[in-house]
Amino acid sequence: MNTPAETLRLEGIHKSFGSFAALQSVDLSIRSGELVCFLGPSGCGKTTLLRIIAGLERQSGGKVIQNGRDISNAPPSARDYGIVFQSYALFPNLTVNENIAYGLVNRRKARDQITARVKELLTLVGLPGSGSKYPSQLSGGQQQRIALARALASSPTLLLLDEPLSALDAKERDRLRGEIRQLQRRVGVTTIMVTHDQEEALSMSDRVVVMNQGRIEQVGTPLEVYEKPTTPFVADFLGKVNVLRATCMGSGRYRVGAVELQTPANGISAGAQVRLYLRPEDRVLSDGGAVEQMPNALRGRVEQVDFLGTYCLVGMEIEGFEGQRMQVYFSLNQALEMGVREGAAIPFALRGERIRVFAND
Amino acid sequence: MSVVAPDFRVKLTRFGSERFATFGGLLLVALGLLVFLTLPLAMLFERALEGRDGEFVGLANIIEYLRSPAFARSLVNTATFALLTTAITVPLAFGFAYAIQRSRIPFKGLWRNIAMIPILAPSMLAAISFIYLFGNQGWLKAMLPWLGISSIYGMPGMVMSMAFASFPHAVMILLAGLSLSDARLYEAADALATPGWRKFWTITLPGARYGLISAAMVVFTMAVSEFGVPKVIGGNVSVLAVDVYKQVIGQQNFSMGAVVGIVLLTPAVIAFAIDYVVQRRQQALLSARSVPYQPQPARWRDKLLLVYVMLISAALLLVVGMAAYGSVVKLWPYNLSLTLSHYTYGFEEYGIEHAYVNSLQMATWTAVLGAALTFAGAYWLEKTKGADLLRPVIRFQAMLPMAVPGMVLGIAYILFFNHPDNPVNWLYGTMTILVLSTIIHFYSSSHLTAVTALKQLDNEFESVSASLKVPFYKTFSRVTVPVCLPSILDIARYYFVNAMTTISAVVFLYSPKTMLASVSILQLDEAGAMGSAAAMATLIVLTSAVVTGVLFALEWWLLRRTQAWRNTAQR
Numbered sequence: 051m052n053t054p055a056e057t058l059r060l061e062g063i064h065k066s067f068g069s070f071a072a073l074q075s076v077d078l079s080i081r082s083g084e085l086v087c088f089l090g091p092s093g094c095g096k097t098t099l100l101r102i103i104a105g106l107e108r109q110s111g112g113k114v115i116q117n118g119r120d121i122s123n124a125p126p127s128a129r130d131y132g133i134v135f136q137s138y139a140l141f142p143n144l145t146v147n148e149n150i151a152y153g154l155v156n157r158r159k160a161r162d163q164i165t166a167r168v169k170e171l172l173t174l175v176g177l178p179g180s181g182s183k184y185p186s187q188l189s190g191g192q193q194q195r196i197a198l199a200r201a202l203a204s205s206p207t208l209l210l211l212d213e214p215l216s217a218l219d220a221k222e223r224d225r226l227r228g229e230i231r232q233l234q235r236r237v238g239v240t241t242i243m244v245t246h247d248q249e250e251a252l253s254m255s256d257r258v259v260v261m262n263q264g265r266i267e268q269v270g271t272p273l274e275v276y277e278k279p280t281t282p283f284v285a286d287f288l289g290k291v292n293v294l295r296a297t298c299m300g301s302g303r304y305r306v307g308a309v310e311l312q313t314p315a316n317g318i319s320a321g322a323q324v325r326l327y328l329r330p331e332d333r334v335l336s337d338g339g340a341v342e343q344m345p346n347a348l349r350g351r352v353e354q355v356d357f358l359g360t361y362c363l364v365g366m367e368i369e370g371f372e373g374q375r376m377q378v379y380f381s382l383n384q385a386l387e388m389g390v391r392e393g394a395a396i397p398f399a400l401r402g403e404r405i406r407v408f409a410n411d
Numbered sequence: 412m413s414v415v416a417p418d419f420r421v422k423l424t425r426f427g428s429e430r431f432a433t434f435g436g437l438l439l440v441a442l443g444l445l446v447f448l449t450l451p452l453a454m455l456f457e458r459a460l461e462g463r464d465g466e467f468v469g470l471a472n473i474i475e476y477l478r479s480p481a482f483a484r485s486l487v488n489t490a491t492f493a494l495l496t497t498a499i500t501v502p503l504a505f506g507f508a509y510a511i512q513r514s515r516i517p518f519k520g521l522w523r524n525i526a527m528i529p530i531l532a533p534s535m536l537a538a539i540s541f542i543y544l545f546g547n548q549g550w551l552k553a554m555l556p557w558l559g560i561s562s563i564y565g566m567p568g569m570v571m572s573m574a575f576a577s578f579p580h581a582v583m584i585l586l587a588g589l590s591l592s593d594a595r596l597y598e599a600a601d602a603l604a605t606p607g608w609r610k611f612w613t614i615t616l617p618g619a620r621y622g623l624i625s626a627a628m629v630v631f632t633m634a635v636s637e638f639g640v641p642k643v644i645g646g647n648v649s650v651l652a653v654d655v656y657k658q659v660i661g662q663q664n665f666s667m668g669a670v671v672g673i674v675l676l677t678p679a680v681i682a683f684a685i686d687y688v689v690q691r692r693q694q695a696l697l698s699a700r701s702v703p704y705q706p707q708p709a710r711w712r713d714k715l716l717l718v719y720v721m722l723i724s725a726a727l728l729l730v731v732g733m734a735a736y737g738s739v740v741k742l743w744p745y746n747l748s749l750t751l752s753h754y755t756y757g758f759e760e761y762g763i764e765h766a767y768v769n770s771l772q773m774a775t776w777t778a779v780l781g782a783a784l785t786f787a788g789a790y791w792l793e794k795t796k797g798a799d800l801l802r803p804v805i806r807f808q809a810m811l812p813m814a815v816p817g818m819v820l821g822i823a824y825i826l827f828f829n830h831p832d833n834p835v836n837w838l839y840g841t842m843t844i845l846v847l848s849t850i851i852h853f854y855s856s857s858h859l860t861a862v863t864a865l866k867q868l869d870n871e872f873e874s875v876s877a878s879l880k881v882p883f884y885k886t887f888s889r890v891t892v893p894v895c896l897p898s899i900l901d902i903a904r905y906y907f908v909n910a911m912t913t914i915s916a917v918v919f920l921y922s923p924k925t926m927l928a929s930v931s932i933l934q935l936d937e938a939g940a941m942g943s944a945a946a947m948a949t950l951i952v953l954t955s956a957v958v959t960g961v962l963f964a965l966e967w968w969l970l971r972r973t974q975a976w977r978n979t980a981q982r
Contacts, residue, residue, distance in 0.1 A: 106874050125429070126877035133878045139871035141890045142976050153879025184976035204879070 055082040057208060057240040058103065063112035065098055065264075072098045073264045076112070085234050085241040087251035090261035091287065096244045097212060099261070103242065104210055105129050117207060131208040132201030132239075136216055138193050140185040140200070146172070147181035150200045171199040174233065191222040198230070202237060209234070211243040215250060227254055248288050252276060260284050282408045285327040290363070292330065292376045298322040304407070307372030312345050313405045323410045330363060330379040332404040335388065346400040350376065352392055355385070364390055429883060436791040437801050443784070444808035447851050451823035452815065458669040458826050472670045481649070482674075489650045492566065492641070493634035493678075496573040500630045501623065503574070504581035507723055510716035512589040513615070515708045517717070523586075525724040527579045528731055531955035533912040533929045534637060536948040537575035538644035539941065540733040541568050548744050564646035572640045575730050577633045581626040588622015589615075592704040607712075621689045628682040628689075635678050636816030639914050639929075643936050643944075651675050652818050652915075659822055659919060669826065672819045683814035731952060738946035754950070757943030763931040767950060770928035773845050774910035774958075781850040781857060781906040782899050789861035790891065794873055795883075813855035817915025824848050825919050840922035848916045853909045857902045864898035865891070893973075897966050904962040908955045 058080040065073040073095045080086050088096035101107035103114060105126035113122045121129050140149050150168045159167075172178050175195040185193050194214060201209060214230070215223045231254050234241050245251050251258050252272040260267045260275055260283075268275050268284045279285035286293075296304040300320035302313045311326070318324060334341055341347060350366030353375070362385045364378050378398065380390055388396055462468045476482050507526060511519050529537070544551050545563035552563075560567045592615075600610050616623075638652040645653070651671060659668035737743055741750045758764045792805055812820070828839045838844045868891065876886040892899070914929045921930055928947055935944035970977060 104874070104878065106877070126874065127429075127880045127882075129878075131878060133875065135869075135871040135875070137869050137871060139869040139875045141872065141886075143890060143893045143973065152876075153881055186976050200875075200879070 056080065057082045057117060058242075059113075059115040060099075060103070061113040061115070063099065063102060063114070064110045065095070065102060065107070066110050071264055073102075073109070076264075076266055078259065078266065078269065080240060080242065082240055083238050084256040085231065085243065085254060087255040087258050088242065088244045088261055089248060089251040089258050089287075090246065090267075092246055093263075094261040095264040096246075096259075096261050100210055100212055100242060100244045103208075104131060104133055130206050131210055132204070132206040133210040134194070134197045134201050134212065134214050136213040138185075138197040138217075140193055140197055142185055144184075145181065146177075146183050146185065146188070146196050149185065149196060150181075150203055152200060153204050167203065171203055174202070174237070175199045176229070189222075190218050191226055194218065194226060195229075198233070202239065207240060209239045209241040211241065213244055213246070215245070216247070223250075230254065252288070260287065262287070277404070279327070279406060282325065282327065285406055285408075290330050290377065291327050294326040294328075294371070294374050294376070296324050296326050298324055298407075304405075307368075307370050307374060309348070309368075309370040311400060311402065311405065313402045313407065316407060318407060318409065325408050325410060327406040327408065328400060328404060330377045332401045333378050334399040334401065335380070335384055341397050341399050344399040346402050347397065348400065349395060349397050350378070352390055352394045352396060355390060355392065362390065364396075366396065430797070432883070433791070433795040434798055436787070437795065437798050437805065440788040440791055441801055441805050441808070443788075444805065444811075444851075444854075447847055448808055448811060448815075448820075448854075451820070451827035452811075454827045454830070455669050455672055455819065455823040458666050459673050461666050463664065463666060468666075472666050473673070476667065476670045476674070481654070485649045485651050485654050486674075488566075488648050489635055489652075492569055492573070492637075492648075492650060493631045495566070495570045496577065496634040497627050497630045499570060500574045500577050500581050501585075501627050503723065504578055504626060505585050505619070505623065506716075506719055507578075508582050508585035508589050509615075510720045512586060512592075513704070513706050514713050514716045515706055516713050516720060522720050522724055523582075525727055526582045528727055528952075529575050529577075530579045531908060531912070531959065532576075532731065532734075532952045533639060533914065533932060533948055534572065534576040535639040535643045535914075535929075535932045535936070535944070536734050536952065537572035537730050538568060538640050539737070539932075539936070539945050539948055540730045541571055542644060542941065543733050543737045543743060543945070544729075550744060562646075564644060565648045568644035568646075569641050569648065572644055573634050573637060575727065576637070576640065577630045578727070580629050580633065584626040584629060585619065585622050588619045588625070590703075591622075592618055594702040594704040597704060621692055624689045625686050628686040632679050632682045632816070635682075636675060636818055636915065638818055638918065639933065642933055652816070655818050655822060656918065659825065665822075665826060668822050672822045675816055676814075676819050679816050679819075680814045734945045735949045735952075738942060738949045740942070743941065753940075753942035753946040757935075757940060757946060758931075761931075761935055761938055761940060761943065763926055763934065763947075765924075766926045766928045766931040767947070769842070769925055770911055770951070771954065773842060773849070773925075773927060774907045774954075776842070776846045777849045777910040778903040778907035780846060781853070782903040784850065785854065785857040785902055786861045786892075786895070786899050789858055789865055790887065793862055793865045794868075794891070809858040810855050812851055812853070815852075817852050817913060818919075820848060820852055821916040821919035824916065840920070840925065842925050844920055845917050845925055845927070846910075848920055849910045849913060850906065852913065852916050853906060857905055860898055860902050860905070861895070864895040868894060896969060900962050900966050900969070904959055907958050907962075911951050911955050911958075 056079050058078075060076055060078040063073055063076040064071070076099060088099060090096050098107060102109045105121070105124060105128075109122065113120060115121070116130065141152065144152070147168050150171055151164050154164045154167060168181065169178070172181055175198055177192060177195055177199075180188065180192070185196065188196065194217075198214075211230075215226055218226065227250060243251075243254065255272060257269060258272055258275050259269050262283045268280045270278075275284055276288050279288065285291050294306045296306045296311070298318045298320055299305055299310060302315035304311050304313065304324065304326060306326065334344060349369045351369070352364055353367055354365040356363040356365075360382055362380045362382065364380055364385070366376055366378060368374065368376055380388070384390075390396060459472055460467060460469055462472070507522075510516055511523055516522075541563055543549065545555055545568070546552070549563065555561065555563065558567075563571075596614050596618075597610060600614060605613075636652055637650075638656060641648065641650045641653050642656075651674060655668055655671040655675060658664045658671055738753050739749050739751065740746070741748050741752070758766070788805070788809070792802060792809075824844065825839075827833060828836055828844060830836060838847075872886060872890060873883060876883065912929055914927075914933065917927055918930050918933070921927055928951055932944045932947050935941075935947060
């Protein structure tokens with residue numbers, strides 16, 4: 051699969067509500083069979099974009115092209131997709147069977163054909179035998195899977211999931227993440243999922259579309275957007291990040307307070323005021339004392355220790371940073387071995403290649 | 412994966428027809444409300460500025476009326492009547508609602524049902540009963556001087572009758588108001604060792620204040636626009652609502668009628684506006700984290716409240732029972748032998764033997780047509796998309812009837828539909844106009860019930876259906892209507908009972924052929940046929956009660972049959 055076919059293309063999508071621009075020039079291409087997450091804070095336009103793809107909302111400008119067909123002005127019923135909403139929207143007065151068959155009945159298929167298809171779908175989502183129950187007799191996770199079965203019933207080429215896991219409790223959510231992903235791979239349906247949960251997006255998707263204030267900030271694989279954020283917003287939104295004010299000294303060297311840090315050279319000229327973004331885990335800890343000799347070696351005094359289970363997030367005042375503080379991850383064992391406690395002085399080094407540099411704005 | 416290319420042309424026409432259905436439906440609702448509500452009301456204002464012969468006179472009518480001594484007298488009387496009724500009914504109803512929501516008295520369901528009985532009766536029933544009890548030949552007439560009243564006719568009878576008629580409305584509002592309570596406040600007070608009376612003054616009353624204001628507004632408005640009670644028991648105390656009737660029906664002075672109508676509309680609109688603001692605040696009062704209050708047993712409080720509730724219930728039953736008894740007594744109070752002649756010969760003698768059947772017909776049509784139209788209207792308003800300019804217009808018109816007293820709606824209808832240039836003036840005097848006016852008169856509450864029911868449905872049903880390529884009307888009939896059926900039956904019941912008991916709008920609109928049971932009570936009363944008037948009132952109560960019972964049973968059966976999926980049913 052060198053050049054997989056394209057299922058959906060968005061060209062310059064605009065959407066405004068009155069004077070408020072909910073979406074601005076959104077371009078995106080989604081390949082056949084991939085799972086793409088729209089990720090962003092609430093109000094970033096991700097749900098609006100999904101509803102535009104579904105035809106539930108009309109874009110103010112731009113084109114939606116599905117399987118090579120311009121569907122920009124087609125009503126929902128003339129588009130080819132299945133959708134699962136946050137609330138599932140299962141019909142309460144219809145049984146699970148009737149819910150799944152809801153769209154099939156309308157296609158004038160033979161009764162036995164429908165029954166067989168419903169059975170097949172129930173097995174697919176792992177709930178065989180619950181066809182005669184009503185939605186209210188199922189748990190949240192089960193309802194979710196029925197909604198998924200209903201959306202897949204007519205074998206659409208595109209599956210839309212609008213925050214499908216947010217109404218579930220934490221454990222159920224973890225389990226369903228894996229199940230949805232597996233199911234999607236097995237069926238091979240191109241899927242777009244909207245979520246505000248970065249863990250969900252990073253763990254499930256082939257590609258993540260990070261959105262902010264109606265614009266796409268970055269599109270990439272989960273690893274790309276996490277390791278190589280192209281904008282400060284993405285760096286800030288995904289995971290934890292330390293932000294340091296710095297001055298560029300040229301050829302990849304940056305001065306923070308009185309300390310100089312080395313990163314791979316980039317095009318930023320000397321004298322520029324910048325911000326350095328680096329994650330709490332992008333550090334090297336003592337390897338038998340050798341850490342002091344490594345590049346970007348630092349020494350920090352522990353100010354606060356937040357115990358987070360397997361990890362500690364340690365707030366430190368760094369020697370020579372002139373008041374700028376950092377947070378660094380320690381595993382529980384590391385914290386014990388290195389004597390991390392309030393007031394302790396801890397040597398460590400930063401991974402220069404992981405530091406992202408953004409110009410001040 | 413089977414990828415069937417959809418037939419684009421077919422889908423587009425269907426989309427076109429769905430969009431047409433959305434716009435068409437909304438336009439129909441808007442037009443219906445325009446023709447049967449807004450235009451007639453506009454006509455009222457136009458006619459108020461015209462003289463007898465249709466010439467423009469500006470504010471002359473209004474000034475003339477406001478300056479007349481008759482107006483001053485009626486205004487004072489109406490205000491006294493409404494204020495006294497409010498001052499008596501609201502505290503009585505508060506005590507009753509308090510006993511049900513905040514104490515541990517037994518048989519709460521029974522007391523609650525008894526309190527609702529007046530809803531089943533035309534307001535004149537209480538007036539008739541009080542005449543039987545305290546009138547010139549009254550059974551308890553000797554008690555009057557103890558109460559400092561010389562005669563039941565006039566203000567005392569009016570206030571007592573109106574208190575009876577408005578009692579259930581006040582109780583319903585206060586029951587709802589007192590149900591909104593946060594147990595945590597009481598627990599905090601207990602932790603601070605607060606005495607009971609202080610908890611009442613600092614937590615209970617402030618918590619119920621919006622309910623109290625709301626109840627006061629409703630009772631006040633009911634009294635201001637009440638027509639039947641003053642007509643029957645008012646003696647020579649003139650009130651605005653009766654003035655309207657006299658101007659229009661007695662003197663055929665439509666312009667003056669319109670003027671009085673506008674005067675009558677003013678307090679109703681003000682009360683409606685206050686109530687509207689108050690309701691909005693009440694919604695914000697309770698946070699999602701509130702814990703509902705569970706009253707603990709308190710022997711003396713519970714005993715006292717039980718006695719109080721029993722006294723009120725007995726009084727309510729006495730009033731209804733008196734009318735029923737009076738209707739089967741040959742000649743009160745001289746010949747107490749039992750007879751059904753008031754129901755048979757009585758109705759024939761005064762030529763109203765068809766009134767009851769007319770009412771039954773009218774109420775049935777109102778219930779069926781009203782429930783269907785109201786629900787469909789609310790559906791189009793809440794569950795379709797597009798036509799964003801039309802929606803606020805419909806919303807406003809749907810709430811407007813709540814602010815318009817029936818009398819005012821009635822005159823507006825006469826002016827509009829009896830107008831020689833109106834292409835549908837053939838409607839005037841028909842059963843159709845009685846049904847339509849009654850639907851409009853009670854539209855707001857029904858509309859709200861339907862909207863509330865629809866709002867409980869998932870907003871995405873329509874979107875899911877569209878994605879499954881199922882047309883909207885299929886989802887409407889397969890999901891929306893079955894899920895909302897209990898509320899639709901509620902609406903039908905509300906329409907039926909009100910259609911049976913109302914007189915205020917229809918009194919202007921009936922013809923001899925379409926004479927209604929409730930209106931006939933006025934005629935019988937005027938003719939001095941007390942027995943038959945009581946008989947007709949009793950017949951209305953019985954009919955309302957039976958139909959209410961049947962519809963309740965139907966709802967109960969429906970809920971039981973569908974409880975497998977209706978896990979939220981709380982009845």
